[in-house]
Amino acid sequence: MPRAVSLIGVPTDIGAAHRGASMGPEALRVAQLDQRLARMGLDVCDRGNLHGPFNPWQPPQDGYRHLEEVIAWNRALHDAVRAELAQERLPIVLGGDHSLAIGSISAVARHCRMHGKRLRVLWLDAHADANTSSSTPSGNVHGMPVACLCGTGPAGLVEIGGQVPAVDAAAFRQIGIRSVDEGEKRLVREAGLVIFDMRHIDEVGMRRTMEEALAGVDDNTHLHVSFDVDFLDPAIAPGVGTAVRGGPTYRESQLCMEMIADTGRLGSLDIVELNPAFDKRNQTARLAVDLVESLFGKSILIR
Template sequence: MSKPITLIGAPTDIGAGMRGASMGPEALRVADLKATLESHGLFVEDLGNLAGPSNPWSPPVDGYRHLDEVIAWNHHVHDAVLGALQQGSLPILLGGDHSLAIGSISAVARHCRAQGKHLRVLWLDAHADFNTSVITPSGNLHGMPLACLCGLGPTELTGLSDQRPAIDAAAIRQIGIRSVDLGEKQLVHRMGLDVFDMRYIDETGMRHTMEQALFGLDENTHLHVSFDVDFLDPEIAPGVGTTVPGGPTYREAQLCMEMIADTGRLGSLDVMELNPALDLRNKTADLAVDLLESLFGKSTLMRRA
């Protein structure tokens, strides 16, 4: 029997460079996320939205914008995600900007160590999100979550899990990357991350990409998917604050989600950076829900399994 699903809203754009991602959780609810998942026989509980500090919209200090507020939000996210996991549920964090993945994945990593499980993180994103306060061009913490999770950042964020770093770089598979700052690129190479960028997808196809990204999963692996909606091509998903042309098409994205579902290993999920203020009639939220449905049972397969 499938695990129950827990929806956790985190309505903040505290780590972003543009306002609007704070409305992402409600846009996903308007797009009938809960009912869509329930249509596949899943039990879904919506815990509503977490509360945290408001966005002061201040300039960076020592290379970080809104560091104190980002820390506070990530503590709330960590505790909520960890609580859901400990109760045997599959948490879906509804963002909000991608800085919140620090708290989410820190909680998942802590839970995996307690359960003796291996962790694999699929980072679906147009951006590497591996900046630090030294190399960031903006100070926005939504460009730093993976670096923080790998131990590069302020101790209040790198120490959210039960050990520092929260995760090993070897656990990460980045997919769809196509916008990386120069200093960030050098850091990603130095840390040895597995990156399946858009050129790789263009050259080898989404099927081969996902086969490589999912290689080695076994029954003792917890798979976490951190899905930044700007992973998708902006022609089909305009409702994000940091659009980058040349992302996966609808069919490529569907194949990506279906192959993840085929593993049966999905244990937790982030849905990040949806910005309804930039969307058209909730088009991007509807698409995101459609893709999430593929993670939980919808398939184009007509042949028997």
């Protein structure tokens, strides 16, 4: 795992249903993400915030809301993530809504192709995010990044990484899923996405789930974690715009992060959908920072 990390703020809710995710990067900074990682011995560089178009809050057109603005933000993020990877630094994307994963993961996939690495994407989320313009009930692109990365979507998004699809569906392991739109269910099955939903976690536990999700990860694997904060149960993480009851508990979430850290293969990270407008005294941001510490190897004992 790289010991040099770069924070990239992306303050936009351009793809979301609610205002507020644009404040997520600052909430994570207030929760001292940079200082906490530095105390773990990491070389931390905060690159500040990217800039992009304002959110016009317009209705969808042809099944997409704010498509041109979403494309602009994702192109900027793609270039920023590529630049950090080229310097052998681990990019941490501070979102922002989950549509940003199109730009970040497209850049990671491009880097992996250039260096002969195999990509594994751990998608920690309450939602499958595999909608298309024909299945979406809202037109919000934060419900579409998985579909776009797998090659289904508008050219301006699916082609950002220089190859279509940017990522093979087989690279994804979706964990914590408990909300899938009716039209989306068929798309998920047709794409062959591997999903460990909350029923699976309830039945076999988080340890077994993570063993299955991480099976096959080796020294040639680049592990990308796309951490949507609504992955967590809203009882412990209220600061999200699309909360869904019945998510992982605090200890289940910690175990998930600790087992990822145990692989030593973490290469890039998104932290998205943190919405301080719905939070209580920044508790969700503080919890997210606690979990990121575990993701980078903090543990109760020396292991």
